[in-house]
Amino acid sequence: MGFSQDRILKRGSPLWLAVTGMLTAMNIVLSMSIFSIPVPGGHLYFCDVIINTAAMLLDPFAAFLVGGVGSFFGDMLFYPAPMFVSLVSHGLQAVAVSILARPEGEKRPLVHSSLAVSAGAVIMVIGYTLGRAFVYATPETAMLKLPFECVQGIFGAVVSIVLCYPLKLKEIFARMIQSAR
Numbered sequence: 001m002g003f004s005q006d007r008i009l010k011r012g013s014p015l016w017l018a019v020t021g022m023l024t025a026m027n028i029v030l031s032m033s034i035f036s037i038p039v040p041g042g043h044l045y046f047c048d049v050i051i052n053t054a055a056m057l058l059d060p061f062a063a064f065l066v067g068g069v070g071s072f073f074g075d076m077l078f079y080p081a082p083m084f085v086s087l088v089s090h091g092l093q094a095v096a097v098s099i100l101a102r103p104e105g106e107k108r109p110l111v112h113s114s115l116a117v118s119a120g121a122v123i124m125v126i127g128y129t130l131g132r133a134f135v136y137a138t139p140e141t142a143m144l145k146l147p148f149e150c151v152q153g154i155f156g157a158v159v160s161i162v163l164c165y166p167l168k169l170k171e172i173f174a175r176m177i178q179s180a181r
Contacts, residue, residue: 009177011059020062023054024070031074031086041132041145047071048124048156049163051090052117055097056164057173067094082128082135089127093120110165117160121153 009016027050029035036043051071055063068091075083100116101109128149133142164170 009058011061015177015180016062020054020058020065023050023058023066024073026050027054027066027070028074028077031071032078039145039148041141041148044148044152046152046155047074047090048093048121048152049159051094052097052120052156052160053163053169055094055120056101056113056116056160056170058098060095060098063094063098064091067091082131085128085131085135089124089131092127093124096120096123109170110161113164114157114161117157121150121157124156125149125153 009019027047030047030050031045033043036045038044047070051063051067054066058066068087071086071090072083075081075086097116097120100119101113103112125146129142129146132145133139136142
């Protein structure tokens with residue numbers, strides 16, 4: 001699925017809205033503390049799986065809505081202090097993954113997607129580390145959670161790649177979009 005898929009799943013269409021809304025809702029749910037693992041300095045969340053997967057399936061704007069806005073609302077509902085950090089960090093992560101995973105021609109989509117989710121993980125880790133230092137006013141607090149942010153980023157990258165390629169979610173999604181036309 002590449003930029004040609006974007007023409008099929010046209011921004012603003014009912015199908016685009018439904019898919020984007022469903023993935024955003026999934027991100028909000030995975031941002032809840034009951035679906036996280038307590039770690040020193042906070043929690044380890046699984047929302048990166050949905051963010052990366054959505055970014056590989058959707059256009060950059062939809063990816064931003066799922067990643068940034070979904071994380072923002074998840075934080076707003078369950079733990080509001082870092083909600084703007086989540087909007088920026090996960091939003092940039094999602095846009096970067098969406099753009100980098102889908103070059104013209106897609107000769108090696110698995111390689112492009114793997115590099116894209118790796119770049120997205122780096123963006124998320126840096127964004128949260130800087131944001132946490134700002135929100136909590138101490139670099140020490142940010143550094144306390146840094147290793148767990150790295151684990152979260154790596155976990156999200158690996159699981160989303162497994163979902164999209166070995167488990168063929170990208171192919172299933174493309175067929176679903178084609179059949180909905």
